[in-house]
Amino acid sequence: MIIVILIIALVLFAYFNIIPGKFHTFWAWVFMLISFASVGSIVAHDYGHMGMKEVTTVKTENLASAVPLPSKAQQAKQAQQMQRMIQANPSMAAQIQKQAASMKVPGGILIYQPLGNGTEKVYVYHTKQKDKLKPIKTDHMSAKTVTSKKAQVEIKTTKYVYQNNTVKLFFGIFGRDNELIKRQYIFHVPSDWMVISTKQAKKMQKKMTAMKKQQEKMMKNAQSAKVQETK
Numbered sequence: 001m002i003i004v005i006l007i008i009a010l011v012l013f014a015y016f017n018i019i020p021g022k023f024h025t026f027w028a029w030v031f032m033l034i035s036f037a038s039v040g041s042i043v044a045h046d047y048g049h050m051g052m053k054e055v056t057t058v059k060t061e062n063l064a065s066a067v068p069l070p071s072k073a074q075q076a077k078q079a080q081q082m083q084r085m086i087q088a089n090p091s092m093a094a095q096i097q098k099q100a101a102s103m104k105v106p107g108g109i110l111i112y113q114p115l116g117n118g119t120e121k122v123y124v125y126h127t128k129q130k131d132k133l134k135p136i137k138t139d140h141m142s143a144k145t146v147t148s149k150k151a152q153v154e155i156k157t158t159k160y161v162y163q164n165n166t167v168k169l170f171f172g173i174f175g176r177d178n179e180l181i182k183r184q185y186i187f188h189v190p191s192d193w194m195v196i197s198t199k200q201a202k203k204m205q206k207k208m209t210a211m212k213k214q215q216e217k218m219m220k221n222a223q224s225a226k227v228q229e230t231k
Contacts, residue, residue, distance in 0.1 A: 001170045002045075006038035045174065051167035052160040054181060063151035063187070064126035065108035066133060067201055107192035108151055111201050123187060124198070125153060140182045145195055148188030156184040 009031045016028035044050035111133075112121040123143055124133045136143055158181040162168040168177065189195060196204065 001173070002038055002041060003173055006035060006042070009034040009038060041170075042174075045171050045176070049160050049176070049179075051163055051171055052176065052179075053163050054158055055161050056156055056158045059155045059157070061127045061153050061155075063108065063110065063153055063189075064128055064131075065193075066111040066124060066126055067109040067205060106194045107190050108194075109201065109204075110145070110187055110189055110193060110195045111198055112195065113198050123185065125187070127153070136185050137183060140180050141185070142182065143185040143187070145187040145189050147191055149190060150188060151190055151193060152188040154186040154188065156186070158182050 013028055013031035013035055016024040016031065041050065045052075110123065110125060112123045113135075114121055121143060122135055122138060124135050126133060160176060160179040160181060162171070162177055187195075
């Protein structure tokens with residue numbers, strides 16, 4: 001609408017300024033002022049977001065571990081297997097207990113990718129274990145982690161919106177509605193979770209795979225030793 005007003009004002013200014021007539025000079029000044037006001041409004045809207053207000057929305061989602069971890073039931077089963085191995089092979093108790101201590105599983109894992117010199121981080125997270133990992137959006141972004149009882153991600157998004165429909169009618173042609181100002185990610189991480197880099201996560205997965213194989217080997221050795229003792 002403001003563009004239409006500007007065009008009409010310029011046309012009428014030219015008409016009353018060029019075509020002689022009674023009061024034409026007066027109307028030429030009027031439409032010249034309207035033209036200046038229209039241009040000034042456009043500039044103020046473009047650079048100062050005139051007619052717009054800031055609106056912040058908050059979205060909270062539960063976090064799932066970015067790296068698949070054994071469930072509580074699986075951990076309990078592993079503990080029972082370890083206990084049976086110790087009972088069957090008392091001589092291997094120290095080795096088995098050491099292995100069990102090294103296999104302590106965190107409550108969950110949050111992963112980040114360091115940027116530049118490492119001070120900036122792009123976090124990658126799950127909201128559901130079956131979903132794909134989601135990287136945070138990096139435009140106008142800030143992110144931080146805080147200690148909390150429950151694993152959640154809080155996303156605060158601040159945007160410019162038109163103050164009312166009248167303003168939108170005048171300036172909607174510029175498409176500034178819902179323009180992003182900033183987006184903040186706050187990761188609420190329990191104390192038993194780990195926050196590690198993508199490089200550390202790859203190393204951890206390899207370590208967990210190696211420990212699982214070692215555990216299976218120890219169980220086979222324990223079973224073989226038990227069989228030999230019964231002979």
